[in-house]
Amino acid sequence: xxxxxxxxxxxxxxxxxxxxxxxxTWPDMDxxxxxxxxxxxxxxxxALREMAVLETRFAQMRREAAAPLPRDLEERVLxxxxxxxxxxxxxxxxxxxxxxxxRRSLLSIIIDSWRPAAVFTASTLLxxxxxxxxxxxxxxxxxxxxxxxxxxxxxxxxxxxxLAIDSELMAFYEEGSP
Numbered sequence: 001x002x003x004x005x006x007x008x009x010x011x012x013x014x015x016x017x018x019x020x021x022x023x024x025t026w027p028d029m030d031x032x033x034x035x036x037x038x039x040x041x042x043x044x045x046x047a048l049r050e051m052a053v054l055e056t057r058f059a060q061m062r063r064e065a066a067a068p069l070p071r072d073l074e075e076r077v078l079x080x081x082x083x084x085x086x087x088x089x090x091x092x093x094x095x096x097x098x099x100x101x102x103r104r105s106l107l108s109i110i111i112d113s114w115r116p117a118a119v120f121t122a123s124t125l126l127x128x129x130x131x132x133x134x135x136x137x138x139x140x141x142x143x144x145x146x147x148x149x150x151x152x153x154x155x156x157x158x159x160x161x162x163l164a165i166d167s168e169l170m171a172f173y174e175e176g177s178p
Contacts, residue, residue, distance in 0.1 A: 005033070006033065006037075007030075007033040007037045009041065009044060009047075012034055012037050012041075012044050012047065013047055015030055015034060016047060016048065016051050017051075020055060021048055021049075021051040021055055023035065
């Protein structure tokens with residue numbers, strides 16, 4: 001890069017970030033100009049030392065990151081997860097904990113994930129059927145639907161007095177919000 005020219009601090013820092021602190025890896029012409037600058041500039045010598053420290057720290061971090069993980073790390077993580085969520089699926093029991101159920105089969109996962117969609121679809125179809133039925137057929141349609149669907153699929157809400165709830169809401173709207 002430098003051809004018979006004096007190197008300035010900006011050029012030195014650019015080459016330092018490109019080639020690193022090991023001056024032996026620099027091209028000959030750039031190395032000679034950089035060594036001349038380091039000899040006459042405290043700022044350049046400081047930049048070279050700081051780069052060497054930084055490279056040493058990066059090398060140390062790479063070595064630490066490449067170190068093998070403890071053999072029992074996976075087991076400890078799974079044991080902690082089992083303590084937080086007792087139903088956490090796993091294949092082996094953690095030391096000192098009761099046996100946790102094994103993973104569920106794919107079929108049971110599929111069935112469980114489709115159940116809400118099936119209930120939603122059935123509710124939508126019932127609503128469409130009731131909406132397009134004549135008023136005389138609504139009771140028959142609802143009776144037929146509820147007879148075909150198991151009772152445990154529905155959650156019934158019970159109110160002590162539905163008319164009292166309606167009258168309280170009407171009073172609220174007539175008076176306005178507080």
